[in-house]
Amino acid sequence: MMYPFEVPYREIVADLDSYVDIIFADLASSFLLFPRGKGFLEYESFQKAYEVLKHATGGFSTFEAAQVLEAIKENVLTFVVLQTSARESPVGFIPGMPTVGALGESCYNGEQRF
Incomplete structure (x- = not known):
């Protein structure tokens, strides 16, 4: 399935819950994405x-x-x-x-x- 910004608005309205799920599934804290080198504080x-x-x-x-x-x-x-x-x-x-x-x-x- 495509992201909401990749489809026409009418498709989002027709299946809003699915598009919300896509966005929430892709969310991640930027803290969790930092490189974890020497001295990284968990x-x-x-x-x-x-x-x-x-x-x-x-x-x-x-x-x-x-x-x-x-x-x-x-x-x-x-x-x-x-x-x-x-x-x-x-x-x-x-x-x-x-x-x-x-x-x-x-x-x-x-x-x-x-």
Whole structure:
């Protein structure tokens, strides 16, 4: 069967469920497609470190340096989680993660990143 973008609209409408199934069958996380060379961090390891940080900060509701340091001591990959979060965007993807103050001057300050 062809992809929806390869057929006329009327064919898609006539058999919508099949075309939806084709798209969902082809979806894959880009994380799962990365080359896995030396030093590649498996998702499960990253997720465990994320959960350590989440637990240490009360679900990211309080984000103090002492809490973060304890999380890093418990699982050093927590530092990778922090770096990844700070690089994703100016505010990061961790809910409630502050951009100023909690870990020093700034988690994100122009080109200087936490």
